[in-house]
Amino acid sequence: MESEHTQNWEELETKKGTIAILNDPQVQIPDANSFLELLFSAAQDTIVLSKLNFPDSFYELKTGIAGEILQKLSNYKRRMIVLGDFSGIESKSLNDFLYECNKNGKIVFTDRLENAIDLLKEIH
Template structure:
């Protein structure tokens, strides 16, 4: 896992890059968050592929558990990818609601993700 920092004014976003899954469960999510927070970052971008497929099956509870922890600890996150292939009304509704808030975003491109994260305090 590598971290590149994207800066705009006083806003910094940690952009994660990896050739493999970065978050396979809650403990991985907490480890990533702690490492980023320790380095002074409160905003992060992950690619869809960096999360275990079960994350996108809402019935598993993994997405809710991870994103609730991130919200509780003040970490803002954007997940980048093409989510149109998921034929789940509940996932589509979840993504829609997340994008209406200011803590969790699902975006098609890294540029959109960075715009969203730099736009929130």
């Protein structure tokens, strides 16, 4: 799977380091194992994905998919930005989850790359 995804990454130098941006909205990440394969196909420690790369079940916290993926990021000391419109979310638990992620700064959910880079924190 690595060779399949490698050509889809674009690297961008930022004030918080080089990030890898996935330029393929068709890529779907159905589970933590698929995410891990994609994560390791990027040459950088910080990846940028689209909200659309994740299935709806990712955003339903009770499925556990988001938790598993965030655990992989923590275990391997990586950061992730998810770009998309999160303003219309009605679920309090999902809003709280996104708020805490953004506050922590290792995983950031926002609509603009510039905002996300400002929210990123160092990996320890």
